[in-house]
Amino acid sequence: MDFTLNKEHEMARTLFKEFAENEAKPLAQEVDEKEMFPRETVDKMAKYGFLGIPVPKEFGGQGCDILTYVMCVEELSKVCGTSGVIVSAHTSLCVDPIMTFGTPEQKEKYLVPLAKGEKLGAFGLTEPGAGTDAQGQQTKAVLDGDEWVLNGSKCFITNGKEADVYVIFAVTGKIEKKGRVMKEISAFIVEKGTPGFTFGTKENKMGIRGSSTYELIFTDCRIPKENLLGQQGKGFNIAMHTLDGGRIGIAAQALGIAEGALERTIAYTKERKQFGKSISAFQNTQFQLADMATKVEAAKMLVYKAAMKKQEYVTNNKVSYSVEAAMAKLYAAEVAMEVTTKAVQLHGGYGYIREYEVERMMRDAKITEIYEGTSEVQRMVISAGLLK
Amino acid sequence: MKIIVCIKQVPDTKGGVKFNPDGTLDRAAMLAIMNPDDKAGLEAALRLKDQYGAEVTVLTMGLPKAADALREALAMGADKAVLVTDRVLGGADTWATSTTIAGAIRNLEYDLIITGRQAIDGDTAQVGPQIAEHLQIPVISYAQDLKVEGDKVIVQRQYDDRYHVVEAKMPCLVTALSELNPPRYMTPGGIFDACKAEVTTWGRADLKDVDDSNIGLAGSPTKIAKASDKVRKGAGEKIVPDSPSDGVKYIVEKLSEKHVI
Amino acid sequence: MSLEEYKDVYVFAQQVDGEISGISYELLGKAKDLAADLGQKVVAVLLGYNVKGLADSLAEYGADKVIVVDDKELEVYRTEPYAHGLASVINEFKPEIMLVGATAIGRDLGPTVSARVATGLTADCTQLDIGDFPLVAVPGKEQKHNQLLMTRPAFGGNTIATIACPDNRPQMATVRPGVMQKIEPIKGAKAEVVDYNPGFTPNDRYVTVKEVVKAVSDTVDIMNAKILVSGGRGVGSPENFKILEDLAAVLGGEVSCSRAVVDSGWKPKDLQVGQTGKTVRPHVYFAIGISGAIQHVAGMEESDIIIAINKDEDAPIFDVADYGIVGDLNKIVPELTESIKKAMAEK
Numbered sequence: 001m002d003f004t005l006n007k008e009h010e011m012a013r014t015l016f017k018e019f020a021e022n023e024a025k026p027l028a029q030e031v032d033e034k035e036m037f038p039r040e041t042v043d044k045m046a047k048y049g050f051l052g053i054p055v056p057k058e059f060g061g062q063g064c065d066i067l068t069y070v071m072c073v074e075e076l077s078k079v080c081g082t083s084g085v086i087v088s089a090h091t092s093l094c095v096d097p098i099m100t101f102g103t104p105e106q107k108e109k110y111l112v113p114l115a116k117g118e119k120l121g122a123f124g125l126t127e128p129g130a131g132t133d134a135q136g137q138q139t140k141a142v143l144d145g146d147e148w149v150l151n152g153s154k155c156f157i158t159n160g161k162e163a164d165v166y167v168i169f170a171v172t173g174k175i176e177k178k179g180r181v182m183k184e185i186s187a188f189i190v191e192k193g194t195p196g197f198t199f200g201t202k203e204n205k206m207g208i209r210g211s212s213t214y215e216l217i218f219t220d221c222r223i224p225k226e227n228l229l230g231q232q233g234k235g236f237n238i239a240m241h242t243l244d245g246g247r248i249g250i251a252a253q254a255l256g257i258a259e260g261a262l263e264r265t266i267a268y269t270k271e272r273k274q275f276g277k278s279i280s281a282f283q284n285t286q287f288q289l290a291d292m293a294t295k296v297e298a299a300k301m302l303v304y305k306a307a308m309k310k311q312e313y314v315t316n317n318k319v320s321y322s323v324e325a326a327m328a329k330l331y332a333a334e335v336a337m338e339v340t341t342k343a344v345q346l347h348g349g350y351g352y353i354r355e356y357e358v359e360r361m362m363r364d365a366k367i368t369e370i371y372e373g374t375s376e377v378q379r380m381v382i383s384a385g386l387l388k
Numbered sequence: 389m390k391i392i393v394c395i396k397q398v399p400d401t402k403g404g405v406k407f408n409p410d411g412t413l414d415r416a417a418m419l420a421i422m423n424p425d426d427k428a429g430l431e432a433a434l435r436l437k438d439q440y441g442a443e444v445t446v447l448t449m450g451l452p453k454a455a456d457a458l459r460e461a462l463a464m465g466a467d468k469a470v471l472v473t474d475r476v477l478g479g480a481d482t483w484a485t486s487t488t489i490a491g492a493i494r495n496l497e498y499d500l501i502i503t504g505r506q507a508i509d510g511d512t513a514q515v516g517p518q519i520a521e522h523l524q525i526p527v528i529s530y531a532q533d534l535k536v537e538g539d540k541v542i543v544q545r546q547y548d549d550r551y552h553v554v555e556a557k558m559p560c561l562v563t564a565l566s567e568l569n570p571p572r573y574m575t576p577g578g579i580f581d582a583c584k585a586e587v588t589t590w591g592r593a594d595l596k597d598v599d600d601s602n603i604g605l606a607g608s609p610t611k612i613a614k615a616s617d618k619v620r621k622g623a624g625e626k627i628v629p630d631s632p633s634d635g636v637k638y639i640v641e642k643l644s645e646k647h648v649i
Numbered sequence: 650m651s652l653e654e655y656k657d658v659y660v661f662a663q664q665v666d667g668e669i670s671g672i673s674y675e676l677l678g679k680a681k682d683l684a685a686d687l688g689q690k691v692v693a694v695l696l697g698y699n700v701k702g703l704a705d706s707l708a709e710y711g712a713d714k715v716i717v718v719d720d721k722e723l724e725v726y727r728t729e730p731y732a733h734g735l736a737s738v739i740n741e742f743k744p745e746i747m748l749v750g751a752t753a754i755g756r757d758l759g760p761t762v763s764a765r766v767a768t769g770l771t772a773d774c775t776q777l778d779i780g781d782f783p784l785v786a787v788p789g790k791e792q793k794h795n796q797l798l799m800t801r802p803a804f805g806g807n808t809i810a811t812i813a814c815p816d817n818r819p820q821m822a823t824v825r826p827g828v829m830q831k832i833e834p835i836k837g838a839k840a841e842v843v844d845y846n847p848g849f850t851p852n853d854r855y856v857t858v859k860e861v862v863k864a865v866s867d868t869v870d871i872m873n874a875k876i877l878v879s880g881g882r883g884v885g886s887p888e889n890f891k892i893l894e895d896l897a898a899v900l901g902g903e904v905s906c907s908r909a910v911v912d913s914g915w916k917p918k919d920l921q922v923g924q925t926g927k928t929v930r931p932h933v934y935f936a937i938g939i940s941g942a943i944q945h946v947a948g949m950e951e952s953d954i955i956i957a958i959n960k961d962e963d964a965p966i967f968d969v970a971d972y973g974i975v976g977d978l979n980k981i982v983p984e985l986t987e988s989i990k991k992a993m994a995e996k
Contacts, residue, residue, distance in 0.1 A: 399804075401804065481769060482760065482770065482772075483763070483764065483767075483768075483769055483770070486764060508804075509803065509804050510772075510803055511772065511773060511802075511803055511804075512760075512772035512773070513756045513757075513760070513772060514756075514759070514760035514763075514770060514772055515760075516760075517728070517757055517760040517761045517764070518760045518761070518763070518764040520761070521732075521760075521761050521764035521765055522764060524854070525853075525854065526728070526729065526853060526854040526855075526856050527728050527757070527761065528728070528856060529728070529753075529756070529757040530753055530757070542859070544862075546753060547665075547726075547753045547754065548752060548753050548873075549863060549864050550861060550862060550863040550864055551861075551862050551864075552725070552726075552858045552859075552860065552861055552862075553858070553859045553860035553861075553862065554727075554856045554857065554858055554859065555856060555857040555859055556856040556857070557853050560856075608769070609767075609768055609769030609814050609816065609817040610769035610770070610771055610812050610813070610814050611782070611812065611813050611814070611815060612810055612811070612812055613782055613783065613784050613798055613811045613812060613813045614784055614810065614811040615808065615809070615810040615811070616808065616809055616810075617808045617809075623967060623968045623969065623970065623973075624955075624970055624971035624972055624973065625971070625972055625973065626962075626967050626970070626972075626973035626974075626975065627972075627973065627974055627975070628962065628975040628976070629974060629975075629976055632976055632977060632980035632981045632984055633984060635958070635974040635976045635981045635985075636981055636984045636985045636988050637988070638972070638974065639956060639972065639974065639981075639985055640985070640988050640989060640992055642954075642956070642971075642972050643933070643989070644992065646933075646954055647830060648876070648900070648932070648933055648954070649900070649989055649992050649993055
């Protein structure tokens with residue numbers, strides 16, 4: 001077992017760090033205050049291949065591994081949580097299911113432009129009545145000739161109005177399973193601009209305020225038959241598979257936010273003087289920092305391990321990485337919340353005002369405990385793995 | 389078109405220079421980066437590649453770890469990389485460095501050689517023009533803009549209060565200013581390819597038409613008599629004058645002492 | 650060829666548009682000191698077209714002899730004809746020392762010529778002395794006397810080295826402008842004027858200057874300013890920057906500022922000094938009403954002289970300032986401007 005990064009990953013880290021510092025960081029405050037989607041940054045990320053990192057070159061991607069993608073989300077999130085989740089939602093929740101379950105035609109038509117960053121992706125599973133409980137789905141898709149007709153709505157969709165390609169889940173019928181009648185769920189690829197596909201309200205959020213979170217509304221929205229993703233009725237599996245990967249992305253985002261808050265707090269406590277010395281000279285500060293750093297490091301180990309497990313899955317798809325992904329997300333998200341809260345505390349009054357970034361980081365951190373499966377869901381996944 | 393870009397790996401001074409407790413420079417604590425002017429020169433070459441399909445070869449002389457700078461250049465889009473490294477080349481001044489690099493370049497085909505104006509560690513700005521002199525080709529220093537038309541380069545050559553639009557027939561050498569163009573980032577896929585790519589490594593024996601008396605420490609006409617790592621500037625004098633006029637008098641005195649006025 | 654054949658201290662007398670550059674006079678001032686130490690002469694080398702008339706002013710600033718290379722090819726600076734001209738002078742007249750200004754011209758000409766005449770060149774020197782090499786005698790090794798010891802900063806001013814060129818001649822250095830002192834001109838002084846033309850035959854290495862574009866832009870480049878008067882939040886208002894502008898004007902400097910000033914919208918971003926702004930290295934940096942956050946200091950600490958004016962005695966700017974004045978900038982700065990004006994008028 002080797003804990004040193006190889007040359008590729010070291011160089012990739014340098015690249016992402018430099019990009020984040022130069023391109024994402026200067027806009028982070030404005031992105032937050034004005035709920036501004038950082039279009040300019042996203043365009044630059046597209047140009048440099050950040051939107052297709054784990055996609056093979058034959059599909060317009062960079063041909064890198066999952067760890068490289070994770071490091072990208074991590075470094076972006078260190079300076080701007082919004083930028084981190086944009087890449088994560090695009091890559092894990094839209095690119096990945098199309099890459100995994102798409103037909104050659106779908107890959108050609110959707111994966112290639114998504115991987116090149118010419119198009120941005122999003123994912124629609126959650127509904128007002130179907131959060132943790134995917135069986136609560138109300139959106140329906142009915143086959144009518146050569147077209148599926150979608151009706152219903154999706155909420156809290158990241159990259160909502162800014163995306164071009166959406167992976168959408170809908171009920172396509174009923175099935176009997178162990179004597180119980182259940183909804184049959186299928187996945188679809190929907191393009192922005194399809195008649196009948198509109199946007200509802202924009203959510204005004206606590207954190208990651210630039211990520212363009214919208215409600216998607218489908219009213220007799222007709223999409224071609226061939227836009228069914230995977231087999232009919234396999235939607236639930238596709239969703240669960242996708243969320244396993246998505247959780248690694250969110251874990252990376254949480255890790256990045258925690259690291260960013262820790263870095264700033266270390267710098268601040270060295271600079272800030274009280275009672276004639278730097279507050280970093282006080283043992284309370286030192287011990288707090290030590291605990292924060294230790295937890296961040298532990299989170300990093302879990303996140304990187306989950307990334308490597310998923311990598312193993314890519315090469316040998318019999319391997320499951322659900323538990324590793326859930327552990328990474330659960331722990332990294334809770335560490336992010338704890339570390340950012342302590343960061344604010346160590347900043348004192350300055351931590352509570354907008355000028356100092358830890359205030360934003362604490363707000364950004366909270367969502368990582370909620371979306372793509374709450375911490376409670378992660379515990380369910382982990383324990384299910386233990387007790388099966 | 390074939391372009392050679394000469395680059396140097398230097399310690400990063402951005403974010404401050406690090407010192408050992410004894411006041412000497414802590415080189416190990418500083419990141420090694422591609423020299424900024426060289427990176428701008430590389431970007432100019434890559435733009436010519438985008439435009440005309442030029443082949444870009446990056447070349448550096450240094451310790452084996454300088455290969456990292458070459459890999460970065462490959463990850464940005466350069467096609468080939470050459471590392472010139474050999475114990476006997478160590479301790480070279482600008483003369484010996486330029487004879488060595490010229491000796492390496494004689495093995496390569498080129499239409500255009502681009503170097504950075506100067507490196508942030510030495511700040512001499514000498515190696516570029518000296519390479520051109522050894523190769524007997526025209527040099528245009530301080531390029532703030534670079535275009536290629538047919539077999540000619542057209543360069544905006546910067547001076548203190550003006551610039552000249554200068555035309556030279558290729559082959560020639562141009563030294564690039566950082567402001568020539570902002571360098572592109574690497575791409576993740578470029579990084580993965582660069583790490584697999586082969587870096588050609590040359591030693592003393594591979595240099596063409598270079599005399600032993602012109603390389604390394606022994607072949608360097610300039611010799612260091614004394615080198616010291618200047619201790620970081622500490623606090624100077626601070627006065628709390630009784631009146632503003634006393635403060636003014638103090639400043640004026642200091643300014644005339646230092647020949648400012 | 651023996652090194653003893655080389656003698657006298659030569660200065661490349663840079664001229665642009667028929668006007669001698671200030672650095673040339675500064676070099677003559679230093680060359681006079683060095684020549685006195687060596688018991689040799691100061692020789693100026695003047696290259697250009699129709700420039701012979703400039704020889705007298707070089708004499709007034711200390712040249713004993715002026716070698717004039719006058720040719721149509723030398724009308725506008727280009728590396729090749731100039732390098733050929735200067736290298737030919739060196740080969741013909743054999744100087745012991747050759748000084749060139751570390752200007753945008755000298756930093757191109759110097760390396761080319763040194764490579765052509767196969768000698769060493771030390772760049773951007775800030776101090777020149779005559780002394781022994783090695784500095785201290787080493788048993789079993791010859792200690793050479795009367796060597797040019799060239800001192801230069803490197804690594805962005807963080808290290809400093811003294812360099813000699815013991816076995817090759819001439820000993821060549823480029824010298825940073827603004828460091829050496831020119832002498833008070835000796836009115837009516839005359840130098841021996843020697844005309845020399847090595848012949849100029851254009852070849853491929855003669856580039857074509859298609860256009861000369863003189864800077865007319867009014868955007869100030871604070872990175873090139875020799876004197877910067879920099880203001881921070883303590884200046885109080887955009888209007889109050891007037892007192893800094895007045896001070897900059899009498900000193901021939903420029904106004905720059907801290908990030909707080911840019912963030913408040915008082916000044917444009919291109920005047921910002923610091924980590925997220927520009928890194929400057931002027932001869933004199935006035936930090937006025939700037940507290941001196943690390944981010945600001947990182948962008949200016951390499952200035953030669955830092956003068957801080959701040960009412961807060963504990964402001965971190967005083968940790969890097971050479972001269973710190975605790976006081977009210979609104980009173981000190983205007984009075985300082987007047988005093989400097991007066992002091993300069995008296996000169």
